[in-house]
Amino acid sequence: MNRVSKITIVILLVFELVIMSIGLKAFWENRWKDLGLAALSMAALFVPYLINSLGNRMKLKLPPGFLPISFIFIFLTQYFGEIKKFYQTFWWWDLFLHGAFGALAVLFAIYVFNSSLKKRDQQLQKRFAIFIGIISFCFSVTCSSIWEIFEFVSDMILPEKMVKGGLEDTMTDLIMGAMAALITAIAYYFLGKSSGRVKENL
Template sequence: MNLKGMNLKKERTKIQMVLTVLVILSVVRQFFLGNYHNMFLGILTLFLFMVPAVLDQTLGVTIPVGLETVILIFIFSAEILGEINAFYVKIPVWDTILHTTNGFLMAAIGFALIDLFNRSDRFSIKMSPYFVAFFAFCFSMTVGVLWEFFEFSMDWFFGLDMQKDWILPSISSVKLNPTGANVPVHVDIQSVVINGEKWNLGGYLDIGIVDTMKDLMVNFIGAVVFSIIGILYLKHRGKGKLAASLIPQVRDEKEQKR
């Protein structure tokens, strides 16, 4: 490993240590507050911090410093800041930012998986950069859809609110057309009645649909961005500092045996 690589590794270790200390402090704080649910989320975060190392060992790939840093910050932002410190509620765009990042990260994992097969001597079929990038995109979108299934299931069966509500000022519905024709009628909504009480919300309370579609759309954006980076990387393998810092590197068999 060259001097530059050693310096990057040191920086990565520092970032991981700082984030780990912050998580431990959060776990201790939640314990004394008696909030054991959040304490469990903190402990879960510490295990999730080991994901890059697990991927490194199980997939036979080297996670670049840039990508690993993004993964660690993403986990910290989602669990500690988002869930425990309620950034999802305090900062409306927080969920959007994380779902975009998730689309990007899942595309990176999908890219590493298919590139691992593509470069293996055990497979005679060699795939084009466009197909590899397309697989990474599809992998990311599939994970995004499965996550939305999970959120819906948790809300439906356990009464949670993972699919956040939205206030929409108007609707267009064919059900409200008095003629019965298949023509939508536009209706502006200023207030709603909940349990007999009037709420001036400035619209109606949408239960999860807008949030789900928004999450999938930004997941799409993240997946597309990484797929484009992946295509450029494969067409000019070994060139480009940005791609090299984000693309998982597949180790050859000699390196994996070390």
């Protein structure tokens, strides 16, 4: 069972209240674009909670700290990135987040697979490490692609340009996420190989 701690709930409530205050101010000042962005950000913060609930229903063990890390990451992308315009202020902000997302998605997949599947001998563990590394890399790249789709669809719904540089921005984000995912997956494999077993606590 993936429990939701009190600290996690506090983090979620604080983030929601901060964004809600932005939305209420935008509504009062008739800034409908900012209001829509605030509403989108508040909805996005509930996605990790839905994933956690789905994991409990499917009896999948999620990584420790999944919820607070997810909430913080979404807050960095939506509040600081979109609302506070960090994407325009710091050229590296978008690349940093995509790289971090690529690595975190690999670690997430590795933990879920290692917690769900069983290994019977050392030789199988080595093969298992290769399999998990490849599948986790693919999972991360898929999540990065879904992120780009989300940005594209958001640009169609809201008068907000999340995809700042068109095709170049999209491909740069995907490449950054894929590189971080690949490095993390390779590091996982060699870490497991050098220790003689797959680390389940990654």
